[in-house]
Amino acid sequence: MITILLQQMLNGLQVGSVYALIALGYTMVYGILRLINFAHGDIFMISCYFGFFAACALLSNAIPTWLTFIATMMVSMLLTALVAVLIERVAYKPLRYAPKVSAVITALGIGLFLENFTLATLGPTPRGMPSLLPNVNYRLGALSLSSVQILIIIISIVLMILLDRVVQKTMTGMAMRAVSYDKTTASVMGVPVDRIISTTFAIGSAVAGAGGVLYSLAYPIINPYMGVKIGWWAFIAAVIGGIGNVRGAMLGAYILAFVEVFTPMVLPSSTYRDFVAFTVLLIVLVVRPTGLMGRVTAQKV
Amino acid sequence: MATPLLSIRDLCVSYGNITAVRGISIDVEEGQIVTLIGANGAGKSTTLRAISGLVKQTTGSIKLRDTELTALAPHSIVEAGIAHVPEGRGIFANLTVHENLMLATYCRKDRDKIPEDEERVFSMFPRLKERLWQLGGTLSGGEQQMLAVARALMMRGVIMLLDEPSMGLSPILVQEIFKTIREINQDGTTVLLVEQNANMALKTASYGYVLQTGEIALHGLSEELADDPAVRAAYLGG
Ligand SMILES: Nc1ncnc2c1ncn2[C@@H]1O[C@H](COP(=O)(O)OP(=O)(O)O)[C@@H](O)[C@H]1O
Ligand SMILES: [Mg+2]
Numbered sequence: 001m002i003t004i005l006l007q008q009m010l011n012g013l014q015v016g017s018v019y020a021l022i023a024l025g026y027t028m029v030y031g032i033l034r035l036i037n038f039a040h041g042d043i044f045m046i047s048c049y050f051g052f053f054a055a056c057a058l059l060s061n062a063i064p065t066w067l068t069f070i071a072t073m074m075v076s077m078l079l080t081a082l083v084a085v086l087i088e089r090v091a092y093k094p095l096r097y098a099p100k101v102s103a104v105i106t107a108l109g110i111g112l113f114l115e116n117f118t119l120a121t122l123g124p125t126p127r128g129m130p131s132l133l134p135n136v137n138y139r140l141g142a143l144s145l146s147s148v149q150i151l152i153i154i155i156s157i158v159l160m161i162l163l164d165r166v167v168q169k170t171m172t173g174m175a176m177r178a179v180s181y182d183k184t185t186a187s188v189m190g191v192p193v194d195r196i197i198s199t200t201f202a203i204g205s206a207v208a209g210a211g212g213v214l215y216s217l218a219y220p221i222i223n224p225y226m227g228v229k230i231g232w233w234a235f236i237a238a239v240i241g242g243i244g245n246v247r248g249a250m251l252g253a254y255i256l257a258f259v260e261v262f263t264p265m266v267l268p269s270s271t272y273r274d275f276v277a278f279t280v281l282l283i284v285l286v287v288r289p290t291g292l293m294g295r296v297t298a299q300k301v
Numbered sequence: 302m303a304t305p306l307l308s309i310r311d312l313c314v315s316y317g318n319i320t321a322v323r324g325i326s327i328d329v330e331e332g333q334i335v336t337l338i339g340a341n342g343a344g345k346s347t348t349l350r351a352i353s354g355l356v357k358q359t360t361g362s363i364k365l366r367d368t369e370l371t372a373l374a375p376h377s378i379v380e381a382g383i384a385h386v387p388e389g390r391g392i393f394a395n396l397t398v399h400e401n402l403m404l405a406t407y408c409r410k411d412r413d414k415i416p417e418d419e420e421r422v423f424s425m426f427p428r429l430k431e432r433l434w435q436l437g438g439t440l441s442g443g444e445q446q447m448l449a450v451a452r453a454l455m456m457r458g459v460i461m462l463l464d465e466p467s468m469g470l471s472p473i474l475v476q477e478i479f480k481t482i483r484e485i486n487q488d489g490t491t492v493l494l495v496e497q498n499a500n501m502a503l504k505t506a507s508y509g510y511v512l513q514t515g516e517i518a519l520h521g522l523s524e525e526l527a528d529d530p531a532v533r534a535a536y537l538g539g
Contacts, residue, residue: 190409
């Protein structure tokens with residue numbers, strides 16, 4: 001029993017790490033624009049394709065595998081960030097002072113566009129991510145863990161700590177928090193608000209891009225609709241943690257992942273999984289409408 | 302007469318179909334304290350927002366020495382040397398006092414001078430040093446006003462725009478804030494002071510403009526304005 005629990009906790013950490021990397025993008029964009037970027041799940045999907053093509057291109061060369069892996073991550077993060085910044089500039093920026101509902105509908109539209117564009121150009125056939133790294137299985141007593149699993153957890157946590165430091169300790173992070181609170185005053189302080197908003201999109205999407213590559217290592221099937229479900233779960237994770245709050249998104253992601261792996265142990269069918277997840281969401285929102293770590297005080301926007 | 306540091310010419314600003322500022326011209330000479338007084342809704346804050354690029358003028362020009370500000374984005378206007386203390390202070394409640402101060406240095410190139418400016422701010426406002434690691438939102442109204450002025454000092458602009466710094470402060474704190482404004486001016490910063498408290502503003506400034514429904518009704522040396530029967534009746538309580 002203990003082994004199964006530990007085993008599932010490990011799985012939960014792995015799943016939660018990927019959710020967290022995606023949830024961060026939702027929460028950062030919401031924090032700065034009060035916009036739920038419903039295209040973010042599809043941006044994650046695009047990042048998986050970027051990772052796939054980068055990996056295929058790089059694998060044909062005689063580069064050490066670990067270098068290929070790092071390069072694949074870099075390429076995916078960079079291209080995903082570029083796509084996100086482009087979307088922000090073209091689609092969201094003109095709507096910054098329009099009613100919020102216009103921007104949300106635009107976000108949904110961008111998501112559909114990304115899915116259908118991918119479908120039209122790359123076809124519905126799933127692509128198989130090549131295995132970039134040897135997947136070694138280790139046994140710790142009855143516990144089994146794979147090198148990919150460890151890699152996902154470690155890289156995700158390192159990225160999250162890095163991101164948290166950026167937001168809390170750098171001038172750019174400080175500017176992000178200031179812009180999130182009051183754009184007008186931030187600009188009067190000399191903060192280039194548009195550039196900070198683009199930077200936020202870039203960082204949030206680059207992190208999702210890293211998540212895309214890591215996810216593809218564990219579940220190497222890439223298709224145009226893969227972003228929908230994961231996008232929703234990451235979004236729910238961000239809401240549970242308190243959307244707009246970076247640490248909250250990480251917490252929410254792990255909570256949701258544990259719900260996902262432990263529910264099938266207690267309740268018979270895995271269809272209960274979504275039911276339990278939404279129940280957790282509703283309970284959190286009833287008890288703390290701003291999420292577990294969201295600001296309770298009214299926001300001046 | 303030397304060219305003014307800040308010169309506003311025929312400025313008009315509208316919000317939709319409401320014209321808030323109707324063709325005003327204002328000069329601020331280097332080293333002066335100039336005040337812009339007027340009733341609530343006269344267009345004082347709009348004038349300052351236009352200088353900072355927060356609202357776009359319909360016509361007119363705003364020059365800081367030779368730089369036309371109306372073509373610049375707000376952050377470039379800060380870089381050009383405008384330090385604006387906005388109406389309602391605009392403290393970031395979610396940032397610490399220290400972060401509020403540091404944010405104001407965002408576009409400064411002379412990073413090596415920042416520690417000495419910090420020391421100057423702390424000697425002027427020792428209270429802020431005690432509150433350095435508190436969130437801006439936990440400060441009292443008076444402390445927030447100090448922080449707002451301190452931030453503007455950290456920007457090291459050539460001219461400081463103050464939008465009703467006395468608003469909501471107790472009489473003692475009002476005295477203190479005006480004393481601080483004079484100190485800042487004596488240290489070499491030019492000041493454009495917007496006030497409803499015409500009495501204190503005219504005592505502090507050397508020159509004044511009276512704004513009435515978007516137009517300059519009167520301007521002149523502060524003492525002359527303070528003696529003007531119309532000004533006394535309208536803004537100084539008879
Ligand atoms: N954001 C805005 N939208 C529409 N009208 C505004 C806005 N801000 C100010 N006004 C109007 O412009 C006029 C001048 O306002 P303001 O510059 O704030 O005056 P003051 O600072 O002298 O009290 C007022 O009539 C006010 O109602
Ligand atoms: Mg005003």
